[in-house]
Amino acid sequence: MKAAILVFPGSNCDRDLAQAFRAAGAEVQMVWHKDTELPAGTDIVGVPGGFSYGDYLRCGAIAAQSPICKALRTHVERGGYALGVCNGFQVLTETGLLPGALLRNAGLKYICKPVRLGVATADCAFTCAYEQGQQVTYPIAHHDGNYFADPDQLAALWAEDRVAFRYVDNPNGSAADIAGILSANRRVLGMMPHPERAAEPAQGGTDGAAFFRGLLAGVAQSAAPA
Amino acid sequence: MTEPQITDSLIAAHGLKPDEYARILEIIGREPTFTELGIFSAMWNEHCSYKSSKKWLRTLPTTGPQVICGPGENAGVVDIGDGQAVVFKMESHNHPSYIEPYQGAATGVGGILRDVFTMGARPIAAMNSLSFGEIGHPKTRQLVHGVVEGVGGYGNAFGVPTVGGEVRFHPAYNGNCLVNAFAAGLADSDRIFYSAASGVGMPVVYLGAKTGRDGVGGATMASAEFDDTIEEKRPTVQVGDPFTEKRLMEATLELMATGAVISIQDMGAAGLTCSAVEMGDKGGLGVRLNLEAVPQREADMTAYEMMLSESQERMLMVLKPELEAEARAVFEKWDLDFAIVGETIAEDRFLVMHNNEVKADLPLATLSGSAPEYDRPYVLKADTGAADLAPIVQIDPIDALRALISSPNYAAKNWVFEQYDTQVMADTVRVPGLGAGVIRVHGTDKLLAFTSDVTPRYVKANPVEGGKQAVAEAYRNLTAVGATPLASTDNLNFGNPEKPEIMGQFVGAIRGIGEACQALDMPIVSGNVSLYNETDGTGILPTPTIGAVGLIANADGLIAGEVRDGHVALVLGETAGHLGQSALLAEVFNREDGDAPRVDLQAEKRHGDFIRSHKSLIRVCTDLSDGGLALAAFELAEAAGVGVTLDSADTAQLFGEDQARYLIACNFDQAEALMIAAGHAGVPISSVGKFGGQSVRMGGSEAPLSELSAAYRGTFAATFD
Numbered sequence: 001m002k003a004a005i006l007v008f009p010g011s012n013c014d015r016d017l018a019q020a021f022r023a024a025g026a027e028v029q030m031v032w033h034k035d036t037e038l039p040a041g042t043d044i045v046g047v048p049g050g051f052s053y054g055d056y057l058r059c060g061a062i063a064a065q066s067p068i069c070k071a072l073r074t075h076v077e078r079g080g081y082a083l084g085v086c087n088g089f090q091v092l093t094e095t096g097l098l099p100g101a102l103l104r105n106a107g108l109k110y111i112c113k114p115v116r117l118g119v120a121t122a123d124c125a126f127t128c129a130y131e132q133g134q135q136v137t138y139p140i141a142h143h144d145g146n147y148f149a150d151p152d153q154l155a156a157l158w159a160e161d162r163v164a165f166r167y168v169d170n171p172n173g174s175a176a177d178i179a180g181i182l183s184a185n186r187r188v189l190g191m192m193p194h195p196e197r198a199a200e201p202a203q204g205g206t207d208g209a210a211f212f213r214g215l216l217a218g219v220a221q222s223a224a225p226a
Numbered sequence: 227m228t229e230p231q232i233t234d235s236l237i238a239a240h241g242l243k244p245d246e247y248a249r250i251l252e253i254i255g256r257e258p259t260f261t262e263l264g265i266f267s268a269m270w271n272e273h274c275s276y277k278s279s280k281k282w283l284r285t286l287p288t289t290g291p292q293v294i295c296g297p298g299e300n301a302g303v304v305d306i307g308d309g310q311a312v313v314f315k316m317e318s319h320n321h322p323s324y325i326e327p328y329q330g331a332a333t334g335v336g337g338i339l340r341d342v343f344t345m346g347a348r349p350i351a352a353m354n355s356l357s358f359g360e361i362g363h364p365k366t367r368q369l370v371h372g373v374v375e376g377v378g379g380y381g382n383a384f385g386v387p388t389v390g391g392e393v394r395f396h397p398a399y400n401g402n403c404l405v406n407a408f409a410a411g412l413a414d415s416d417r418i419f420y421s422a423a424s425g426v427g428m429p430v431v432y433l434g435a436k437t438g439r440d441g442v443g444g445a446t447m448a449s450a451e452f453d454d455t456i457e458e459k460r461p462t463v464q465v466g467d468p469f470t471e472k473r474l475m476e477a478t479l480e481l482m483a484t485g486a487v488i489s490i491q492d493m494g495a496a497g498l499t500c501s502a503v504e505m506g507d508k509g510g511l512g513v514r515l516n517l518e519a520v521p522q523r524e525a526d527m528t529a530y531e532m533m534l535s536e537s538q539e540r541m542l543m544v545l546k547p548e549l550e551a552e553a554r555a556v557f558e559k560w561d562l563d564f565a566i567v568g569e570t571i572a573e574d575r576f577l578v579m580h581n582n583e584v585k586a587d588l589p590l591a592t593l594s595g596s597a598p599e600y601d602r603p604y605v606l607k608a609d610t611g612a613a614d615l616a617p618i619v620q621i622d623p624i625d626a627l628r629a630l631i632s633s634p635n636y637a638a639k640n641w642v643f644e645q646y647d648t649q650v651m652a653d654t655v656r657v658p659g660l661g662a663g664v665i666r667v668h669g670t671d672k673l674l675a676f677t678s679d680v681t682p683r684y685v686k687a688n689p690v691e692g693g694k695q696a697v698a699e700a701y702r703n704l705t706a707v708g709a710t711p712l713a714s715t716d717n718l719n720f721g722n723p724e725k726p727e728i729m730g731q732f733v734g735a736i737r738g739i740g741e742a743c744q745a746l747d748m749p750i751v752s753g754n755v756s757l758y759n760e761t762d763g764t765g766i767l768p769t770p771t772i773g774a775v776g777l778i779a780n781a782d783g784l785i786a787g788e789v790r791d792g793h794v795a796l797v798l799g800e801t802a803g804h805l806g807q808s809a810l811l812a813e814v815f816n817r818e819d820g821d822a823p824r825v826d827l828q829a830e831k832r833h834g835d836f837i838r839s840h841k842s843l844i845r846v847c848t849d850l851s852d853g854g855l856a857l858a859a860f861e862l863a864e865a866a867g868v869g870v871t872l873d874s875a876d877t878a879q880l881f882g883e884d885q886a887r888y889l890i891a892c893n894f895d896q897a898e899a900l901m902i903a904a905g906h907a908g909v910p911i912s913s914v915g916k917f918g919g920q921s922v923r924m925g926g927s928e929a930p931l932s933e934l935s936a937a938y939r940g941t942f943a944a945t946f947d
């Protein structure tokens with residue numbers, strides 16, 4: 001299983017994400033934002049948290065125009081997997097690979113704390129280790145995690161069972177308590193909470209370890225010949 | 227461009243006293259140029275020269291087998307075994323934060339992070355000790371919002387977890403808030419980078435962001451009292467860019483790995499001037515700068531402006547010339563400026579050229595080494611040990627506790643630290659809130675614990691005991707998570723040292739800090755002095771913040787459990803019921819009288835060692851400090867959502883602030899074993915109550931935990947949202 005983690009100059013969760021993928025058994029390569037291609041054989045691309053290009057214009061907006069994001073788009077269009085966490089989710093909405101946008105938190109403050117999440121669907125590689133309706137705890141750490149989508153987009157997300165995680169106690173004003181969503185082909189997940197920060201006992205929680213193990217198994221299964 | 231004439235008022239505007247100017251004339255044997263006057267002013271202000279404090283700083287213990295590098299470099303370096311070192315320092319950004327809270331606090335964080343990665347260490351933890359004026363003061367709310375957002379805005383984007391700190395409120399900070407930023411980094415102990423230049427004719431390289439006019443004269447501003455012209459000082463505050471700092475950090479660490487760095491220095495206070503002079507002076511060399519090569523953000527900058535600019539996110543380096551191409555490639559990769567702006571020279575000379583014109587030509591070693599040093603007169607508060615304490619009426623303990631936890635000084639601080647990223651880097655083991663923060667050393671089983679402490683009321687009442695107490699509390703906070711204290715950094719915030727009573731606070735606090743660091747084996751390895759924290763002649767409470775770092779050699783040694791229903795509450799240490807200068811007096815009775823509690827350093831050491839050698843029996847532990855047993859027991863209970871019953875109903879027993887004490891929670895069998903072990907070791911220990919149920923009981927008084935918890939957790943939001 002080959003994971004490629006994108007590294008923008010202001011990424012700061014790239015190492016954390018790489019570590020969680022490695023701990024789950026993936027072979028990980030870091031990919032610089034100026035590169036124009038992903039490593040050959042990449043199964044899944046991780047878009048990490050951080051502040052990609054300083055997030056001065058709009059979170060993820062400049063990153064979405066970077067050379068490596070062209071390669072990411074090609075990968076996704078070919079049916080490749082991608083996971084965007086926090087700033088990575090913002091990048092995925094800015095590239096248009098996921099619908100909607102992440103606005104400033106409703107309380108206008110940066111929030112860093114563990115939150116309870118409900119698994120809204122287990123029907124994708126990302127959440128296949130969980131049961132639908134199960135609750136997990138991951139930390140959040142963001143200033144702009146208030147998910148917005150217009151009513152049609154929201155209706156489509158629900159109708160197509162593409163809401164992956166919901167906040168049990170909405171911390172940031174997100175529409176319909178949405179914490180993470182899937183692409184139409186269910187192979188791209190964007191989420192604000194950080195599973196890589198809850199992946200081992202020393203971090204105070206292990207719910208995220210199952211996420212990465214399940215993800216690698218799910219991706220492997222979908223790649224296996226029928 | 228012609229430079230202004232040197233006049234008496236120009237000299238005064240540079241913060242130079244007439245006798246100091248006379249000294250300049252003596253050193254260079256002629257009238258200085260305008261640029262030279264600026265350079266002297268930058269090097270000789272209090273902030274950069276430590277001219278009032280140097281004499282006393284020299285008395286602090288700074289060595290030990292664990293110390294790789296003590297004070298004098300950008301940060302202290304301490305051995306943590308396995309060829310690794312922790313590099314740390316605490317530094318104030320008080321004056322800028324009061325003038326422009328967001329940028330002042332943000333660049334305070336930026337400056338301290340730069341100090342750490344300049345030494346070759348990747349920052350792994352940050353803390354902030356913040357002191358604000360009283361809640362009702364018209365500026366407080368804006369300062370709290372601005373400073374907290376600024377600290378978070380910079381640290382979160384840079385990507386360093388904030389794992390600890392303090393937030394206090396007191397009217398003495400109404401005109402001067404304090405922002406003390408701490409950062410620690412991790413390095414290989416044989417890959418530490420220092421500032422001393424070596425070799426003649428080596429290129430001096432400018433790295434990072436471009437130079438603008440921001441912060442010109444900042445260090446001089448930070449060495450003056452405030453008055454009603456404060457709004458005019460806003461342009462002296464710099465503007466921070468954490469995105470550039472993050473790139474500068476990555477590029478600097480990559481550059482160091484190429485072997486191209488001979489010496490390196492960050493541009494902090496007094497930017498290019500201080501960094502160039504320091505590298506030359508430490509290496510016994512001269513420096514020639516060609517300012518036209520400096521990357522500039524604005525047009526037509528003068529030599530004076532470039533030499534005094536405090537633009538952020540810049541470094542100066544002496545480069546191995548044969549590796550220039552490799553070094554340049556690293557900075558191009560990160561889209562940062564890399565410019566050769568001068569060279570090292572054999573003569574003792576600081577030669578500043580701009581477009582082939584000599585703008586400054588000064589003897590470098592003298593410029594650096596001959597900063598004035600003052601032995602300012604001081605009056606040390608009489609240490610009679612019996613400062614008057616008016617009688618204290620008994621008060622319902624639950625009412626007293628409720629009052630304490632409803633004050634922002636003792637309420638939960640989640641409102642503050644949840645605005646900081648406490649977990650980036652994925653190695654945070656213990657977040658801020660209760661005692662020391664703990665970080666895992668990446669890829670190892672070792673843990674590092676961090677704390678920052680001081681009780682300014684104590685220092686004011688009794689500078690020597692108050693100084694000791696700050697160190698002792700840091701020692702206890704590290705001990706309570708199972709760590710062995712390694713070393714400390716001191717951030718000494720005081721008023722105007724030209725007043726003998728303020729100087730007396732400084733001298734006394736240093737004496738206490740020194741004695742405690744010696745006795746508890748926590749040498750001072752770095753630090754910073756901030757004086758002139760006064761507005762219109764009124765000074766702050768003396769606030770010598772102690773930042774300290776401890777090591778837990780393997781993760782099993784961490785004490786970080788939660789209390790459980792049925793746990794016994796034990797107090798280790800002697801309770802006499804000292805209420806002078808206590809939180810209870812200040813918050814409940816609005817009184818600040820009596821003496822500070824005495825600190826018995828031998829008892830501190832004995833009790834700390836006892837905790838560390840009986841970790842197998844102790845899963846929950848916290849230090850007792852302000853607020854005494856009642857507050858500590860409540861905090862442990864509240865964190866776990868379990869009630870607590872304390873046997874005593876006596877105000878002094880419950881709220882007394884005697885030192886060298888810990889509260890331990892454990893099951894009955896462990897309690898028995900601990901009592902026996904303590905008996906053998908001659909360490910006082912007593913059972914004071916038990917945890918369980920859903921209410922807080924003290925003596926005959928009781929309240930539901932949920933009600934107290936709501937007050938404790940709601941105070942900040944109610945006050946500041």
